[in-house]
Structures are given as C-alpha cells and as structure tokens.
Amino acid sequence: MSSSAAEGLAVFKGAAFFIAGTDTEIGKTTVAAALLHRARKAGYSTAAVKPVASDCQMTAQGLRNADALALLGECSLALDYAEVNPFAFAPAIAPHLAAAERGMRLQLSDLLQAVQRVLVRGADITLVEGAGGWRVPLNDHENLSDLPKTLQMPVILVVGIRLGCINHALLTAEAILADGLVLAGWVANVVDPHTARLPEVLDSLSTRLAAPCLGVVPRLAQADPQAVAQYLRLPE
Secondary structure, eight states: OOHHHHHHHHHHTTEEEEEEESSSSSSHHHHHHHHHHHHHHTTOOEEEEOOEEOSOEEETTEEEOHHHHHHHTTOOSOOOHHHHOSEEOSSSSOHHHHHHHTTOOOOHHHHHHHHHHHHTTOOSEEEEEOSSSSOOBSSSSOBTTHHHHHHTOOEEEEEEESTTHHHHHHHHHHHHHHTTOOEEEEEEEESOTTOTTHHHHHHHHHHHSSSOEEEEEOOOSSOOHHHHHTTBOOOO
C-alpha cells in the first residue's frame, strides 16, 4: 500500500455516519450501499447497521428486509444479518406501530447496544441507516433521531429530489443541527426525473444547505451500488 493510501485509511479509521432521509422511499439505502461500495473499492473496511426495519419478508432464516440485505452485501466485515438488522418487522408501517402489533416496545437503549456492537468491530467506515425521515418515533418518548444524537454521529442527508424537496431538506437539516449534530454532507437522489426546473432546485439546495454535496444521483434503470457509486464521493 502506498503512503498516500495509508494516510487515507488513517483518516477514516473508525469513522461512522448516520444516513438520514428527507422522507421514506427516497433512496437512503441506495445511497448508503453505494457509499459502502465506493469505500470498499477504495480499500476501506466497511460495516453497516439498519437498527430497525419494517416491510420485512418471512424466509426460512426468519424475517429479512431487502434494504438491510443490500447493506449487508456491501459490508467487508463478516457480520450476520441480526447484527445489521436487529429489529425486523413484517408490516410496512411505522416501526413503533409494527413493534406494538408484536407486543414489543422499541427502546433507544436497545438500539444503542445493537449499534455499538457493530461500531466496536472497528471498520474504517460504518454507516447506520435510519428509517423514514428524521423524527421517526420509537415509543411515546423517544425518537430514532435520539440514536445519532446520543452517539454524536455526523449525519449524511439523502434528499429525494421531487416537488417539495427544498422545504423537506431545509427542515430536516434544521432539525439535525438543532439536535447538535454535524451535517457531514448531503446527496441529491433524483426520484422524479421530471422535477420542474431541476438545475435550479439543485442550485437552491446547494446554496441553502450548509454542508457539501456528496453527489447527484440521476434516475437509473439499474440502481445497484456499483452504478450509483460512480456519482458519489466519500465525506471528508
């Protein structure tokens, strides 16, 4: 390994980022898996956690979530599914509602323990993916946003580019900063390629979001990690 490559690895050794989104179904996993893929190809070790996931399918191995499986596929560390997705629910509904239907109560302390078990594995880059938007409830008193807040994790915000995304992005960024966290960067994921005045929308986001843009992902026919990774750069 060259000295410059070794220095690059040192910069990221043990780095962890929380992947947040402006809404549900706007490409958090697509971007997270692509960032992990890019990191692996650059020589970094990678790990990921999606602490809680709804819309899981029953398999011979138990409930499995497609997003969590995508993240697991880009982890260079030998993690098992339960480490990547410790809380899995079948209904495609808010996690706290899905948990209640199972007679469970999601608690921040349990999610923290699950995430910390992966963080201590010491990957160069670990991504922790949220669910839905920023203020997703865990229970009556705790939100999923309390997880990165407690761990003081820098946040990468995935902005689903469509009508209304500027407002959603700015409000989410305000909430992240109000929680005392660093917005390490944001990614524009074009979910609606027919978004009116797309260049102007992207320019407005770049002007008003106080963080670097890590990439603009166009609408792709095949949005696999390798294809998406070419449109992204790793946070500094």
